[in-house]
Amino acid sequence: MAAFAGGDDIGAVVAEIGHYSTKIGWAGDDAPRSYFPSNVAVLRQGDKSRRIQGVCHDFYTHPIQRKTFDDGNWETCNPIDPTSGLMYDPDSTQGADGFDLLRDFLHHGYSTALQQAKIEEHPFLMIERSYNTPAIRQQTLECLMEEMNVPAAFIAKDAVLMCYGCGRTTATVIDIGHSGTTVTPVFEGFAETKGIRRSPTGVHAMDRLILERLDALYKTKQPAAHDGIRPLYQVRPVQQYVDPEGQSLPRPQRRPSIHFAARMELARECREFGAGAAVNITDTAFHAPSKSFTLPDGTVLDVPSVDRFAAADLMLGYSPATVELREMHLEDCRSNLKKIIEKSQYDDNDDDEEEKSEKDDKFSEEAAVGLSKRRSKQPATQKQKQLSSRLFSNRQLNRACTKHLQTLLDDQLTASPLASMVCDAAYRCDREQQAALLGNVVLGGGGSCLGPTEQAVPDYLRDQIESLIHAHTPGWRVRLLTPSLSERAILSWLGGSILGSLGNFHEMWISKQEYEEWGSAIVNRKCP
Amino acid sequence: MSTGVVVADEVTSTFNAFKLGQGEKLKYIIYKIEDKKTIVTEKTGEKGKTYDDFCADLPDDDCRYGLIDLDFTTDDGRPTSKLVLITWNPDSGSIRNKMLYSGSKEALKTALNGVGIHINATDHSELDLEASVLPICRKFA
Numbered sequence A: 001m002a003a004f005a006g007g008d009d010i011g012a013v014v015a016e017i018g019h020y021s022t023k024i025g026w027a028g029d030d031a032p033r034s035y036f037p038s039n040v041a042v043l044r045q046g047d048k049s050r051r052i053q054g055v056c057h058d059f060y061t062h063p064i065q066r067k068t069f070d071d072g073n074w075e076t077c078n079p080i081d082p083t084s085g086l087m088y089d090p091d092s093t094q095g096a097d098g099f100d101l102l103r104d105f106l107h108h109g110y111s112t113a114l115q116q117a118k119i120e121e122h123p124f125l126m127i128e129r130s131y132n133t134p135a136i137r138q139q140t141l142e143c144l145m146e147e148m149n150v151p152a153a154f155i156a157k158d159a160v161l162m163c164y165g166c167g168r169t170t171a172t173v174i175d176i177g178h179s180g181t182t183v184t185p186v187f188e189g190f191a192e193t194k195g196i197r198r199s200p201t202g203v204h205a206m207d208r209l210i211l212e213r214l215d216a217l218y219k220t221k222q223p224a225a226h227d228g229i230r231p232l233y234q235v236r237p238v239q240q241y242v243d244p245e246g247q248s249l250p251r252p253q254r255r256p257s258i259h260f261a262a263r264m265e266l267a268r269e270c271r272e273f274g275a276g277a278a279v280n281i282t283d284t285a286f287h288a289p290s291k292s293f294t295l296p297d298g299t300v301l302d303v304p305s306v307d308r309f310a311a312a313d314l315m316l317g318y319s320p321a322t323v324e325l326r327e328m329h330l331e332d333c334r335s336n337l338k339k340i341i342e343k344s345q346y347d348d349n350d351d352d353e354e355e356k357s358e359k360d361d362k363f364s365e366e367a368a369v370g371l372s373k374r375r376s377k378q379p380a381t382q383k384q385k386q387l388s389s390r391l392f393s394n395r396q397l398n399r400a401c402t403k404h405l406q407t408l409l410d411d412q413l414t415a416s417p418l419a420s421m422v423c424d425a426a427y428r429c430d431r432e433q434q435a436a437l438l439g440n441v442v443l444g445g446g447g448s449c450l451g452p453t454e455q456a457v458p459d460y461l462r463d464q465i466e467s468l469i470h471a472h473t474p475g476w477r478v479r480l481l482t483p484s485l486s487e488r489a490i491l492s493w494l495g496g497s498i499l500g501s502l503g504n505f506h507e508m509w510i511s512k513q514e515y516e517e518w519g520s521a522i523v524n525r526k527c528p
Numbered sequence B: 001m002s003t004g005v006v007v008a009d010e011v012t013s014t015f016n017a018f019k020l021g022q023g024e025k026l027k028y029i030i031y032k033i034e035d036k037k038t039i040v041t042e043k044t045g046e047k048g049k050t051y052d053d054f055c056a057d058l059p060d061d062d063c064r065y066g067l068i069d070l071d072f073t074t075d076d077g078r079p080t081s082k083l084v085l086i087t088w089n090p091d092s093g094s095i096r097n098k099m100l101y102s103g104s105k106e107a108l109k110t111a112l113n114g115v116g117i118h119i120n121a122t123d124h125s126e127l128d129l130e131a132s133v134l135p136i137c138r139k140f141a
Helices: A097-112 A134-147 A158-165 A203-221 A256-274 A281-287 A305-316 A320-350 A352-356 A365-369 A380-387 A394-412 A418-427 A431-439 A456-469 A491-501 A503-507 A512-518 A522-526 B009-020 B051-057 B095-103 B105-111 B129-140
Strands: A013-017 A021-026 A034-037 A040-044 A052-056 A074-077 A124-128 A152-157 A171-176 A181-187 A197-199 A291-294 A300-303 A440-444 A479-481 B026-034 B038-046 B064-073 B079-088 B117-121
Touching: A013 A097, A013 A491, A021 A097, A021 A491, A034 A097, A040 A097, A052 A097, A074 A256, A097 A134, A124 A134, A124 A158, A124 A491, A134 A152, A134 A394, A134 A512, A134 A522, A152 A158, A152 A491, A158 A171, A158 A181, A158 A440, A158 A491, A158 B095, A171 A418, A171 A431, A181 A418, A181 A431, A197 A394, A197 A418, A203 A256, A203 A300, A203 A305, A256 A291, A305 A320, A305 A418, A305 A456, A320 A394, A418 A431, A418 A456, A431 A440, A440 A456, A440 A491, A456 A479, A491 A503, A491 B095, A512 A522, B009 B026, B009 B038, B009 B064, B009 B105, B026 B051, B038 B051, B038 B105, B051 B064, B064 B129, B079 B105, B079 B129, B095 B105, B117 B129
Parallel strands: A013 A124, A124 A152, A171 A440, A440 A479, B079 B117
Antiparallel strands: A013 A021, A021 A034, A040 A052, A040 A074, A171 A181, A181 A197, A291 A300, B026 B038, B026 B064, B064 B079
């Protein structure tokens, strides 16, 4: 059992690594102390090996290599794969980007915000997606226990934590995230996997739409600009780029992925500045004023109201143009997902002999139930040597995830507007659960922080859901719960913070001894 | 997913007495979580009290659990009385408390076995006897 006196004595650390941002902080706090974007610039070791050599967290405003300004080899990288939304890298057979970056992010978070805290001293609560596969969960636990040496760990589902954060044990949880929107029915504290709906229309899609509109507007003002709006690093004054001898250095040349990421930052600023949801987009669009948005190079763009509300309409709206756009995103996502699944199966055929010799498949069903004889890994000394050049074998992980990705493709991906997704998710659950599930709907995630007022989006959504339900069952009431705007984006982290600080929670942790005894499959038994 | 909060022994013994009608004649019992660790009895209401007294006993900005012996008539006209567990989780309470009480509900439910009707109330309108509570009771009775 866990060897800790209580949650209050030794603080636990709660971390959530999302597609957009990573939040790390102490359990019991009201906000994560370390909050930084997950999109980082990385330098890979070379063309052959994709191992990560260097990571830079702030590449929008400063050049990455301060001395030489040679940014040409850096590209963006994200621990979360945007198509599946999980910490999963289908391409690399040599190492998993996600887990390398996990290590780096944790160190970054600990050193910048949690002063003098050592990873080995504090229990670690990790927040995962509700549709996370058991294999990735096991891999994460392995990485935490063996590489980071945490004394105890627990992996909790974000949908359940969001639900608890609003004071319910049963609700349909809407998470408007960066890579996509997920609707999870949570019943009595357990996420009902058969009802999970996922749509690729999330904040990323909204930002892309805004970027297109901004580019179009920019072209009307500056017809000479071919690339559209220019991000911050391209418009810095020339005096900055002078080396010690006084020679002027060329402007940093960056790869397209970094350029794109920097432009998306601008789109994000614009969205946070003025986007909103309109109840009836055709009418209100004419009455709402346009807002002016200043670009880094000084141009002032007047964003008309139609464009302002277009972002939210992408998520919530029913008009044919919006539906078409969503279907397009869905098709993109579907084809990407198919490629990922094919790739994982291709790898499988490739190394059949090598894999057959591996008798104990650590991701198999037996391991998950505890029947497999596989125990934890090598003795300590060997581990130390291997630590520096550890490579995760991705093939087993890929194979184990294929089934879940296939379910994602067939069942869960959808392009419906948000209200339909909610009803869909609830109707897939048992009949007795439906009334309770639809009666409580929790809204959270970064994308739900749309204006213009705090309750605009919730009220609009609630009306939509009610009108959908009343077609079948006129009596059911819908309650939409959501915290204030400042807490919506970090609602799942807040739930985790509360869970990690509860007095008796220390019985639920997976301690190092348990991990040594049972292997990584214990996570599937202890973390629901 | 539970939170690890335990139920105090006196809760189980008082509940058994309440169920069988022995000992002190009670109409309702209100529980709270002490020190974020144990569920204990906060106050009780004697037989003479009414449902409105029970509602008045629930604080406006903090969460509680309430177990009440409710008398009502079923759909076919039979008078009956049932034990109802009400989780009082007002929206004005802190997120921490709401989460604590929601997560620990399971532990309390197992301790109070035999209670068939569970109600979640988030404001006084949901506590309204005629509008919200009784229809649910009638469905389960």
